[in-house]
Amino acid sequence: MAKKERENAQAVDPLATEIGRIAKLFGLYMVKDVEDESKKVSRLNAVGFLPSEIALMLDKSESNVRVQISQAKKKREG
Numbered sequence: 001m002a003k004k005e006r007e008n009a010q011a012v013d014p015l016a017t018e019i020g021r022i023a024k025l026f027g028l029y030m031v032k033d034v035e036d037e038s039k040k041v042s043r044l045n046a047v048g049f050l051p052s053e054i055a056l057m058l059d060k061s062e063s064n065v066r067v068q069i070s071q072a073k074k075k076r077e078g
Contacts, residue, residue, distance in 0.1 A: 023049075027057055041068040 027049055031040040037058070044054045051069065055062040 024053070024057060027053075031058075038068050038072060041065055042072045045069050045072075 027044050027047070030043055030047070034040050034043065037060075040058060041054055044057065045051070049057070051065040052062050054060075055065045058065070
């Protein structure tokens, strides 16, 4: 279903598609020299990427990303 929604979004607004690509490139650039996967997830989350977007960029499952975000939040609070 997500693929179909993405295709519809691309057909509706090509400018939004291009801006999305630029944002993803920016995100990948931010984490290119970071080796710790949890730090990558935290950085991308901090700048506003959704867990689903982070999962696609880092080739992880969305649930894995959500767990890493939750664990990082607990570390900060505890």
